[in-house]
Amino acid sequence: MPLLEVKHMTHFFGGLRAVHDFNLSIEKGEIRGLIGPNGAGKTTIFNLITGVYTPTEGEILFQGQPIVGLQPHEIASRGLSRTFQNLRLWRHMSVVEHIKMARYSKLTYGLVGAFFDTPERRRQEEESDEIAHRLMKELGISHLADQIVTNLPYGAQRRVEMARALATEPDLLFLDEPTAGMNPEELVEMMDIFRQVHEEFGMAIFLIEHRLRVVMELCERIQTLVFGEVIAEGTPDEIQNNPKVIEAYLGEEDIH
């Protein structure tokens, strides 16, 4: 049974067909890539699967369970976490608070604990704190723990978002252009982080990228999306040499 299975997903925004007959199957521990020119509908696909939008047609199974119509937080607590293309951090919160927040669905102390500071609450908050510190160490942001995120450089903010997504203990991680706006050194570091977390936590990764270097190096299989339709699917080599892809996508841009 695949970890995530999307069957015949179609979505309309009013009269505009944003996604047409999209199919996807991701196995446990796989790294999968999704490329395509701007406006092809890549982020829409992420939003459809993670519950931000409900698809007009189609079926989505996560760990064998249908998840169409569930709230994003319900899907996220089942083990499908994500990062955002344009960083969505909480601007008044510190780094450690960000990561602890992602433990929300794992807390069981309830309102009684929240109001009355019970021993159970203290235990769970301490546990979240430990997990947060472990993740910060993993991603090399321990020294920034108490900084407010808006004061951090861009690369560090990306790491915070990554750590936050990992704190939900995902089986499948969606990364929406995780290296956007990074310089080459940061890019190399970030790719090391992807490999590191993939090795360590063993979760599957579904990656949207603009930079072909990243997808080509990391992904086992790649889909190419143009105007909401998958025009090609295969290994990086196959994609790179596919004439349709070259015409629709690679032809317009420099290959780095």
Place this chain on the structure above:
Amino acid sequence: MTAQTIQESKKGRRFRLWWQSVWSRFDDVPLLGWLVGALVAVGLEYAVGRPFAQLLGMRKSPALFGFLFILKEPWLIPSAIVYVAVMYILPIAAVAKVTAAVANKTAAAMLRISTLLSVAIHLVLLYAVLHIWTDVLPYRLIVVKLTLIAIVITLSLNVVNGYMGEFSCSHPGFISLGAYGASVVTILLFDDPGPWLFPLALIVGGIVAAIGALLVAIPSFRTRGDYLAIISLAFTFIIKSFMENMEFVGGPRGLGGQPNWASLPVVFVVTIIAIWVINNFVRSILGKALNAVRDNEAAADAMTVNTRRTKMTAFLFSAFWAGVAGGLLAHVLAFINPASFGLQKLAEVLAMVYFGGLNSVVGSIVGAVSLNLLGEMLRPLEIWKWIVIPLMLILMMIYRPTGLVAFKEFDIVALLQPKKTTKGDE
């Protein structure tokens, strides 16, 4: 011209340096020391305040540090200054300084035994100070009670307007519901009620307010934006009209004769419980979820936060405490009428929240205390008061847009810590 301004800024700097050097002498005084100092000062006033005031030419001790004299009897200002200096400033400073070493050791020892013990002793001291201070003049008693209630109201509104970042105008409605709910329990439901009923009445008041909050929340939390502000404002007016048309609670004439159960210890204890519970909530991950929802709701949702439940809980929780505060208010004043929970109340409550500081428990306490005392102190200005206070708020918005003490966590243990002494005898 420029020389003059430089001269002035020099003077200003000299003043600031002098002020800093004065304060730095008290760096080693822990909170415990200040409380002991305050206790000695109010004890001194209790013993000799009245004859001393008469010696200075005043009829009785100045109620609020002499501020009430400013316009009424300006020739008494020097006496008031002398009174405040001799009765409060000098004894507090002297005792705080002399006992600093002992107070530090005691504070450290108490924290070592248990945090709870330390908190309890500080609270007892604080209560003793308030009790003795308010015992001198009955006017002070009502001011302190109303200030404590204002703290609960401000804090509860800060949960929604600060922590959650929505703009709710329904607090007067919730206070009204709480006041009426509690009064109905203590006046109308029982023939011969005993004081044991009071906690129950307050809780009923809180629950009635929370039910009202549910009615506001269901339509307005479907989306973000201005909807809550509009619906909650309408709610305040609806509650006002509703109460005016309810004959069994007196209609527009109001409801009086609440039993005199809201004594200072009761109000003090309820306020402390409110601060404790609200502070617990906003410091937990479940409470921090409010900040996440405020700063980016989509991200909160994607990080497993149940945003709808978070918003609903916080709103009902906030309304509950407003209702409890309303119940207290009704029993402190022993009279309530619908007109007192209208726009003016809303303006007062909002002013306290925004003046004190958003997203901050300390800020709410500071805002409630300072604006309440200020309101009382400026009472002789009569109608001009309503020009001075808004003007201060405008200045506040210009120079500190988020309020006096915004975005600070209230860490009780840090507050009670002994201070490091410069000699380093720790």
